[in-house]
Amino acid sequence: xxxKIKIKLNGKLKxxxxxxxxxxxxxxNKIPLAKxxxxxxxxxxxxxxxxxxxxxxxxxxxxxxxxxxG
Amino acid sequence: MQECxxxxxxxxxxxxxxxxxxxxITDKKKPLLMDYIDPKKITYLPNTAGCFNxxxxxxxxxxxxxxxxxxxxxxxxxxxxxNLFPExxxxxxxxxxxxxEGFKVMVYCNDDPLMAKRLENAGASAIMPLAAPxxxxxxxxNEINIxxxxxxxxxPLIIDAGLGQASDATxxxxxxxxxxxxxxxxxxxxxxFQMALAFKxxxxxxxxxxxxxxxxxxxxxxxxxxxxxII
Numbered sequence: 001x002x003x004k005i006k007i008k009l010n011g012k013l014k015x016x017x018x019x020x021x022x023x024x025x026x027x028x029n030k031i032p033l034a035k036x037x038x039x040x041x042x043x044x045x046x047x048x049x050x051x052x053x054x055x056x057x058x059x060x061x062x063x064x065x066x067x068x069x070g
Numbered sequence: 071m072q073e074c075x076x077x078x079x080x081x082x083x084x085x086x087x088x089x090x091x092x093x094x095i096t097d098k099k100k101p102l103l104m105d106y107i108d109p110k111k112i113t114y115l116p117n118t119a120g121c122f123n124x125x126x127x128x129x130x131x132x133x134x135x136x137x138x139x140x141x142x143x144x145x146x147x148x149x150x151x152x153n154l155f156p157e158x159x160x161x162x163x164x165x166x167x168x169x170x171e172g173f174k175v176m177v178y179c180n181d182d183p184l185m186a187k188r189l190e191n192a193g194a195s196a197i198m199p200l201a202a203p204x205x206x207x208x209x210x211x212n213e214i215n216i217x218x219x220x221x222x223x224x225x226p227l228i229i230d231a232g233l234g235q236a237s238d239a240t241x242x243x244x245x246x247x248x249x250x251x252x253x254x255x256x257x258x259x260x261x262x263f264q265m266a267l268a269f270k271x272x273x274x275x276x277x278x279x280x281x282x283x284x285x286x287x288x289x290x291x292x293x294x295x296x297x298x299x300i301i
Contacts, residue, residue: 010092029095035104036093037136042129044136062092064133068074068103069089069119 005057016055023050025061036065075106077256081266082273087117087144087251090130090137109138115176117144122157124164131168142195143168146178154204154231158185162192169193178230181215183222190223197225198251201242202232205254209238213245220246236265236272243276244284 003018009025016025022045026033038045039062045053055061078086086107094100107114116134118127124147131143145164149157156178162185168175169192176196177189186197199219202208209232210216220227229242230251239250252269259265 010095012095031093032102035102035137037090037133039133044132047136063095064090064137065093066088066103066114066116066134066137067091068071068107069087069091069117 005055007055007058008060010061010063020055021051022053022055022061025055026050026063029063031063036063038063071101071103071106073262077262077266078107078112080263080270081252081256082270083112085113085115087115087119087253088134089117089119090134113142114138114140115142115144116140118146120148121146122148124160124167127160127164128167131173132171135173141172142174142176144176144178144198156180156200158182162188165189165192165194176226176228181212181219183215183218186219187222190225194225196228196248197223198228198230200231201229201238204231206232207234207255208232209234210241210245213241216242216245216247236268239269239272240276240279243273244280246280249273 004015005018007014007016009029022038022040026038033047038047038050040053041060088103116131118130121127121130127145127147131145134140134143145161145168147157147160147164149155158180161177161179165175165177174195175193176198177194178198178200179185179189181199186199189197197219199216201210210229211232216229226248227246228249228251229247233239233242233250233252233255235255238255239252242250250269250273256262256265256269
């Protein structure tokens with residue numbers, strides 16, 4: 001069995017495979033990339049480089065979009 | 071969301087403020103705003119509503135720029151939860167940082183002419199003073215200050231927050247403002263669609279009235295019919 005690591009995705013704790021990239025997470029959750037922004041540990045991530053970003057234990061990912069609101 | 075799009079359409083609004091929030095990971099069928107309001111037809115104005123310091127506001131707007139490449143943003147840094155007044159020291163600091171980063175910043179601010187001037191000097195793209203506390207519906211409580219700000223700036227001047235009914239928008243436009251930002255007065259009216267339309271007409275009426283050059287006020291009456299030829 002593959003080793004698991006723990007990350008936080010939009011505030012929710014998740015166990016994922018040790019060798020996961022940010023791209024895997026985006027794909028698995030069917031995120032519409034053109035309509036979101038992604039932060040990894042409070043740093044904005046270049047959406048073109050997701051495949052090269054390997055996730056570590058305790059990483060915090062935020063995926064945000066626009067909603068109505070003044 | 072459908073009702074919101076209908077109200078926006080009826081009001082004739084050209085710009086709609088949007089907030090940056092987490093994507094719902096568990097419920098992917100939740101509708102997206104962009105499915106109802108086309109960003110190609112209506113300008114999305116990312117906004118920092120709910121931020122209480124410069125750090126949060128900067129983080130929010132940098133994320134907003136990443137979502138859609140928008141450089142035009144609305145900055146709103148609140149001071150406390152009761153009156154929702156803007157925290158102007160943090161607002162000014164954030165305006166300076168954002169302007170340096172290439173943002174075009176429309177700034178929610180107090181109706182204070184001195185602070186409005188400082189925001190302009192810091193590179194603000196539009197001055198957006200409150201009429202009254204957010205959601206209060208009180209209308210413009212300090213017309214004199216709005217008049218002074220209008221005289222001192224050529225930047226777009228938009229009344230942001232506190233309007234309660236359509237006639238408040240007319241007054242704002244008659245004072246020479248370039249626009250109004252309205253949410254609660256329409257959203258919480260008993261008939262929101264009718265109120266959206268009322269605001270549209272009110273803004274047009276106020277602008278036309280401002281451009282027409284009003285008559286002088288006098289203490290006594292002046293007959294409107296000619297005095298000559300009276301029988």
